[in-house]
Amino acid sequence: MSKKRATWYFQLPWHVESPLLTDIGLALDRVVPRDPEHLPPATVTLMDTADERLQRAGVKVAQQSYGDHGEWFVWGPDWTPWLPAERDDPVGVEAELPDEVADLTRPFRGRNALRPVVVATRMRVRYAVIDDHGTVVATLTSDRIVVRRRGVAAGRFRQVAIDVAGLDPQRRAFIIERFEAIGAQRVDALPHLFEQAVAASRDDALPGERPAGGSxxxxxxxxxxxxxxxxxxxxxxxxxxxxxxxxxxxxxxxxxxxxxxxxxxxxxxxxxxxxxxxxxxxxxxxxxxxxxxxxxxxxxxxxxxxxxTPPLTVDGATAARAVLGERLGGDRLRLIGHVDALIRGDLVGGDLMGRDQARGGGSQSITRKEWMRALTVGEQALQLTEVAGVLFGRRKHMVRLLGKVVAALSAARPPEGPLSDDEIAELSPAQAYAAGRAVERGLQVTGAERRYLVDHWPTWRAKLLALTFSSNKPSASGDHR
The missing domain is CATH 1.20.1480 (hypothetical protein mp506/mpn330, domain 1)
Structure with missing residues (x-):
């Protein structure tokens, strides 16, 4: 019946000599290498672009090699189900970057090549502890691990695993005493080479529901x-x-x-x-x-x-709430000014089929131009609110309110102007009649939509004025155009 395995783990200072594990009184005669030749090094290499964009996205690409054997792994817990959540099965065993790995990482790296960023190398030596009868009573595995980040040493580790199943209590106490004498620390388990490589990599958080800073x-x-x-x-x-x-x-x-x-x-x-x-x-x-x-x-x-590094035209350290609040407040007031003018009849009180009778002059093209200007201001305010509204609370309320105003302005805008005399001359009588009826129907629809805007504008206007985008509530006075 085989002995039950019992393994102890120690972490050692890098610079100290290995402990002497022989003792005549305990019949521990010698310690000899178990392998006839040096074992090949084991290496874990984390790959990334030059600017480390994969790691910033929470994606890891690694190659594990041992001698002539190599395996590729890709994992990213924040990108399941498209990427594995954990480092499980290898996705390739080629020496060069496998096509599958290249394809999985393409959205993150674009056309940038992958290159080594972190390299963890382990040199392993295995020993046998032999008693005075020539029997192996314990086996010891000694690892020296160097982790380099971009070629610079980021960590050096020594760790030992020793199987003490064949040792009696006295010999076990001796082993602990010898390791403690050189400053070794006994631990429950030793980290995998992958863990030591990943520990030297960056681990940026993905964007949350709100900005992490106020700038x-x-x-x-x-x-x-x-x-x-x-x-x-x-x-x-x-x-x-x-x-x-x-x-x-x-x-x-x-x-x-x-x-x-x-x-x-x-x-x-x-x-x-x-x-x-x-x-x-x-x-x-x-x-x-x-x-x-x-x-x-x-x-x-x-x-x-x-x-x-956002490519900004202003100082990026400025408070976002101050800059965007000023813009949102200005857009809101310009929108109110334009719609007030439209509803007062300053711009649309005339005959949309011809001249602007309410103003005693001007043309339909001017009326439509001013209406479209109001619509453009509304669309810009809505667009910016959808992006920056999160800074001021009640974003959905602001978006819904501005959306109603923009939709009403769009529906009530004047139709395109009537055909010119030259264009009408080229039409058949039936075509000319149909064109006239189409214009008439368009004006009827526009009139109904305009009445809807006029009826609802006082409520919408009051709600727009109640919105606040900074510590100081904006005033509705001033030039709104």
Whole structure:
């Protein structure tokens, strides 16, 4: 019957000599190497891009090698089910980066190559403790581990595991005494080489429900990081075959466009315009070819870099609430001013088929232009509120309120002007009659929608004025145009 295994574990100071485990009185005669040759080193290498974007996203890529044998692992607990939550089964055994690993990490690394970032190397020697009869009474495994981060030593460890199942109590006490004499500490277990490599890597938190800091840098970085996470999530779902088309990914990219437009004036124009150009180049892509598009990969790169260092036109250390509160308050007051003017009849009181009779002059094109200006201000206010409203509380309430105003303005805007005399001359009598009826019906619909806006505006206006975007409640006075 075999002896029950009993293993003790010790952590040793790096610089001390190994303990002498022989003793004549206890008949511990000698300690000899168990292996005829040195064992090959074991290595765990964490791979990442030069700027370590995988680790910032909570994704680990590692190669474990022992002699000529190597295995690749990818895991990311925040990205299940597309990535394994734990380091379980290897995804490849090639010496070079396997295609599967390259594909799994593509949304995180873009076109950037993976390179070693952390390397943990273990040199192992195994010994046998032999008594005066030549019997092996204990086996000892001694490891020296060096962890390097970007080539610089980040940690050095010595650890020993000793099987004491064949030792009596006196010999066991002797072993403990010898290890304690050199400053060794007995522990319940020793960390795996993977754990020691991961401990030297970074472990950034993913963006939460609210920005981690109050600065403009922190807020804009948070907005872009959350958008990047949504894009990558839908990218992984498409790559894995979980979804059959790129609809959700296209929607996520459209959301990025809205945020870039909402933050105009804060983001550097050249950077913002380049990302909008890339989004334009991608276009609607239900078949998912976007995943291999150079502009898509470049967009991922730019977005990831911007989450760390937002390309702002103003001081990023400024309080986000102060900057965005001022903009939201200004947009709100401009919207109120425009709609007040529209409803007073300053801009739309005339005959929409021809001249603006209420103003005694002017043309339909001016009326429509001013109406569209009010609609644009409302859309801008809504867009910025959807992005920055989280800083001020009651975001959903603000978005719903502005959404109602924008929808009413859009429905009540004047129709396109009537056909010119030259255009009418080219129509048949039946076509001219149909065109006239279409204009008449459009005016009837517009009139009903305008009455709806006029009826509801006092309530909406009061609610808009009640919104606060800073410590000082904005006034409704001043130039609102």
């Amino acid at each position: 403009l840098d922190a807020f804009v970085g948070w907005v872009l990081a959350r958008r990047a996470r949504e894009v990558i999530t839908n990218d992984l779902a498409l790559r894995s075959g979980e979804v059959g088309d790129a609809t959700a990914l296209v929607v996520a990219l459209a959301g990025l466009r809205d945020e870039l437009e909402a933050l105009s004036g804060l983001l550097q124009p050249a950077w913002r315009d380049e990302q909008l150009r890339r989004l334009d180049a991608l276009g609607p892509d239900p078949d998912g070819h976007v995943l291999a598009h150079d502009d898509y990969l470049d967009l991922l790169d730019a977005l990831e870099a911007a989450t760390r």
